[in-house]
Amino acid sequence: MEEHDDFIVEVSRRNFVKGAGTLAAGLGIAGFSSVGAYAAPMAPKKGGTLKVGIVGGTDDIIDAQYLFKLADVLRLNIGWEALMNYDDKFKPSTEHGLAESVEVKSLTKYVIKMKKGVEFHNGKTMNMDDVIYSWQRMVDPALPGTKALAQYLSPTGVKKIDANTVEMNLLQPNADWLTTLSQYACTIVPVGYTRTGPQVGTGPFKLKSFTPGVESTHVRHANYWDSGKPHLDGVRVINFSSTDALVNALAAGQVDAAIGVPASLVPVVKKNKKLKVLSTSAGKIAPIVLPIDEAPFNDKRVRQALRMIIDRKKIIKQALSGQGTVSNDDFSPIDPNYNANGYVAKQDVKGALALLKAAGYSKEKPLKFTLWTGSDNFPEVAKSFAEQVNSLSGGVAKIEVGIPADFWDTKYMAKNVGAYTTYWNPKPYLVQAGQMLDVYDETHLAPKGTNNPYRKWYEQAIAEPDAAKRRELIKKMQAYHNENGGYIIPFFLNVIDAHSTKVQGLVQRPASLNLDTFGRHFKNVWLA
Amino acid sequence: MGIFKFVLRRLAFGLGALIAISAAIFFVTQGLPADPAKTILGRDATPENLDALRAVLGLDRPLLSQYFGWLADVVRGDFGTSFTTQMSVSTYLGPRFGNSLFIMLVGTIVSIPISLILGGYMALKRDSLFDTSSSFTTLVFAALPEFVMGTGLIVIFATTVFQWFPAVVFLEEGAAPWTNPMGVVLPITTLVLGCIPYVSRTMRASMVEVLESDYIEMARLKGVSERNVLLRHAFPNALGPVFQVSALNIAYLVGGAVIVERLFNYPGVGSALTDAIRVRDLPVIQFLSLLIGGVYVLTNLVADVATVLVTPRLRTTLK
Numbered sequence: 027m028e029e030h031d032d033f034i035v036e037v038s039r040r041n042f043v044k045g046a047g048t049l050a051a052g053l054g055i056a057g058f059s060s061v062g063a064y065a066a067p068m069a070p071k072k073g074g075t076l077k078v079g080i081v082g083g084t085d086d087i088i089d090a091q092y093l094f095k096l097a098d099v100l101r102l103n104i105g106w107e108a109l110m111n112y113d114d115k116f117k118p119s120t121e122h123g124l125a126e127s128v129e130v131k132s133l134t135k136y137v138i139k140m141k142k143g144v145e146f147h148n149g150k151t152m153n154m155d156d157v158i159y160s161w162q163r164m165v166d167p168a169l170p171g172t173k174a175l176a177q178y179l180s181p182t183g184v185k186k187i188d189a190n191t192v193e194m195n196l197l198q199p200n201a202d203w204l205t206t207l208s209q210y211a212c213t214i215v216p217v218g219y220t221r222t223g224p225q226v227g228t229g230p231f232k233l234k235s236f237t238p239g240v241e242s243t244h245v246r247h248a249n250y251w252d253s254g255k256p257h258l259d260g261v262r263v264i265n266f267s268s269t270d271a272l273v274n275a276l277a278a279g280q281v282d283a284a285i286g287v288p289a290s291l292v293p294v295v296k297k298n299k300k301l302k303v304l305s306t307s308a309g310k311i312a313p314i315v316l317p318i319d320e321a322p323f324n325d326k327r328v329r330q331a332l333r334m335i336i337d338r339k340k341i342i343k344q345a346l347s348g349q350g351t352v353s354n355d356d357f358s359p360i361d362p363n364y365n366a367n368g369y370v371a372k373q374d375v376k377g378a379l380a381l382l383k384a385a386g387y388s389k390e391k392p393l394k395f396t397l398w399t400g401s402d403n404f405p406e407v408a409k410s411f412a413e414q415v416n417s418l419s420g421g422v423a424k425i426e427v428g429i430p431a432d433f434w435d436t437k438y439m440a441k442n443v444g445a446y447t448t449y450w451n452p453k454p455y456l457v458q459a460g461q462m463l464d465v466y467d468e469t470h471l472a473p474k475g476t477n478n479p480y481r482k483w484y485e486q487a488i489a490e491p492d493a494a495k496r497r498e499l500i501k502k503m504q505a506y507h508n509e510n511g512g513y514i515i516p517f518f519l520n521v522i523d524a525h526s527t528k529v530q531g532l533v534q535r536p537a538s539l540n541l542d543t544f545g546r547h548f549k550n551v552w553l554a
Numbered sequence: 555m556g557i558f559k560f561v562l563r564r565l566a567f568g569l570g571a572l573i574a575i576s577a578a579i580f581f582v583t584q585g586l587p588a589d590p591a592k593t594i595l596g597r598d599a600t601p602e603n604l605d606a607l608r609a610v611l612g613l614d615r616p617l618l619s620q621y622f623g624w625l626a627d628v629v630r631g632d633f634g635t636s637f638t639t640q641m642s643v644s645t646y647l648g649p650r651f652g653n654s655l656f657i658m659l660v661g662t663i664v665s666i667p668i669s670l671i672l673g674g675y676m677a678l679k680r681d682s683l684f685d686t687s688s689s690f691t692t693l694v695f696a697a698l699p700e701f702v703m704g705t706g707l708i709v710i711f712a713t714t715v716f717q718w719f720p721a722v723v724f725l726e727e728g729a730a731p732w733t734n735p736m737g738v739v740l741p742i743t744t745l746v747l748g749c750i751p752y753v754s755r756t757m758r759a760s761m762v763e764v765l766e767s768d769y770i771e772m773a774r775l776k777g778v779s780e781r782n783v784l785l786r787h788a789f790p791n792a793l794g795p796v797f798q799v800s801a802l803n804i805a806y807l808v809g810g811a812v813i814v815e816r817l818f819n820y821p822g823v824g825s826a827l828t829d830a831i832r833v834r835d836l837p838v839i840q841f842l843s844l845l846i847g848g849v850y851v852l853t854n855l856v857a858d859v860a861t862v863l864v865t866p867r868l869r870t871t872l873k
Contacts, residue, residue: 274721
């Protein structure tokens with residue numbers, strides 16, 4: 027960024043820097059202590075095609091701005107770039123993005139100067155019409171997943187200022203808008219781009235072929251804007267039907283990197299000296315959701331008892347083979363306002379049983395409910411949680427685990443079905459809170475139109491330009507959520523990948539995306 | 555009743571079975587939990603998008619109307635369009651069917667003769683060390699799931715002990731499986747190891763029974779050479795039950811190779827079926843279920859006819 031850096035630092039960056047320090051010191055999250063543990067000592071070598079394996083199927087898609095599964099995220103990141111990215115400390119940064127600088131005029135007005143000479147894969151130079159079209163497509167109500175963005179940006183919200191600059195006018199203030207600009211799916215596409223048309227982006231590799239459920243091949247973008255990069259000639263993404271086959275292929279040297287290695291297979295991979303495991307946590311969560319306005323969870327004592335009775339370390343060991351970090355039911359450890367020491371969730375079986383007794387539950391009249399989960403939604407966590415509660419309560423609680431094939435259709439966010447599991451990738455606190463409040467009202471903590479203090483503080487915080495005042499509001503939100511919320515967040519999940527030792531340019535550090543943020547669109551990766 | 559009438563009658567039975575299978579497949583798959591439209595659009599699907607997609611997929615029509623429409627299309631050779639790939643089912647599955655057929659045929663060609671020879675020899679050497687050890691070994695292999703056998707082969711021959719063969723099969727788009735001969739060795743070996751125990755043990759039991767029969771004793775008393783006793787009298791009569799087991803094995807290879815294809819990432823109909831079930835791609839599930847059902851019916855028909863042809867007693871009753 028250029029001259030406007032300072033202002034951006036004022037509204038956002040300082041917090042991120044401080045927060046990252048707090049995070050590292052307070053949590054000791056796996057990876058922070060070993061940043062750069064095997065950073066490449068050699069000069070990058072040019073050439074070669076990286077073979078990346080990932081579980082996928084015929085429902086894989088390629089779309090520059092939409093995705094359903096991890097394979098879609100991977101392909102999106104190979105070909106397309108956003109205006110900004112998170113840097114290594116989770117600060118919004120233009121280093122790897124298409125914006126040259128972002129000036130925050132106010133929390134509703136952002137002036138974005140674009141990098142010059144950026145060329146699309148088809149040879150067309152990126153202009154401001156492309157930027158405007160890209161954001162119009164992202165808030166197009168005809169496409170799914172636009173709710174969160176459309177709250178803040180209308181289709182006419184982005185205007186061209188000059189040949190190299192646009193102005194973004196929001197419908198309402200958003201103190202975390204730079205985070206939105208840093209979302210990997212908020213990419214720039216050429217005017218007229220569609221999912222079914224030519225797949226053209228600005229990323230370091232352009233799509234050559236794509237067969238859903240089989241593979242996609244991506245070749246070097248010769249006129250890529252970041253000079254000297256990428257190092258590779260191409261990337262080949264190979265789909266696997268199971269993680270077993272994926273890890274076998276990695277061990278046999280048939281793929282160079284495996285995205286999404288199950289925690290249970292980490293010991294197997296670690297035994298192989300030709301392979302390296304990247305296992306880090308940036309705060310991905312898999313909460314157990316207790317809708318707070320539905321029985322039996324409308325009794326605060328029940329929610330607190332369920333939080334207190336569990337042994338979180340044991341759940342991590344049982345359900346994640348140790349690949350996780352204890353959480354205290356709060357979320358967003360990448361946020362500078364994350365309070366790692368605020369609410370220590372220590373196991374207290376006696377206290378939990380006393381609360382259940384006070385709520386009227388006993389062996390004769392046990393607390394009963396079903397904990398629903400999907401086969402792709404960490405069922406092991408649900409099983410481990412239920413097992414612990416059932417055995418530690420000595421029969422005072424009886425939780426059944428249900429794993430229906432139609433979980434997302436009939437149980438997720440359905441009314442009066444019991445408890446269920448969900449998952450969230452790491453996000454700053456207010457972004458996560460906004461998603462939970464306005465898009466995915468999983469716990470019913472503060473529904474729209476209610477005068478709930480959590481919602482009130484959220485609305486004040488998101489519109490608050492002063493970082494210190496915003497922090498105070500977030501603290502209140504955290505305290506309220508801890509006291510009244512419906513999430514049990516036993517841990518932060520590790521994101522686990524593995525690669526051959528010949529793959530260079532990847533660093534073990536917390537990242538919100540797999541494989542060290544996919545090696546920044548794979549432009550940092552090379553083959554030794 | 556001649557053999558021709560017998561075949562016709564069995565064909566009619568087979569057709570009836572197929573119609574019953576088609577109805578079962580259709581109503582069971584349509585009754586699968588989860589809405590295909592929602593599965594395709596994901597959790598961000600809007601009600602409008604869902605309704606539009608359901609109409610496109612024909613899911614808004616009454617179930618019976620959907621069934622008869624589907625059956626009429628199947629009879630015409632139109633198996634529908636895959637929900638996810640948007641390709642016609644036959645175009646999508648054609649190459650995959652060829653891939654599965656290849657490992658199935660090679661697996662059969664390799665496993666059946668080995669099984670017959672092994673089973674026959676075990677019967678001849680009944681109660682010998684060879685017979686006992688072979689019986690024990692085949693029993694162990696029969697008890698091992700394909701997943702375990704395949705994983706064992708991968709560990710020994712692909713990843714940990716030796717690195718002689720690839721652990722998974724990569725086939726370029728449109729490439730035939732025989733263009734990657736090293737790649738298909740381990741999947742085919744797994745299938746062969748899965749089939750040999752059943753067929754060889756059946757062959758052994760059948761051969762033992764035949765060798766103890768009166769007509770074999772009579773042939774020996776008449777001074778027929780041992781070679782002729784075995785090849786002309788014993789072996790053909792022992793094949794009847796083996797045909798039945800082999801037919802079941804072949805049908806298993808088409809549908810039951812799901813685990814093997816998944817383990818080796820082999821692009822066949824088995825892996826297509828698991829993928830289709832995961833994403834609720836009903837036309838693909840229905841076609842593959844019908845195909846597997848059809849193969850079961852057909853192989854059993856062929857086995858019945860073959861059994862009749864090689865068994866003089868049964869041939870006589872048809873006359």
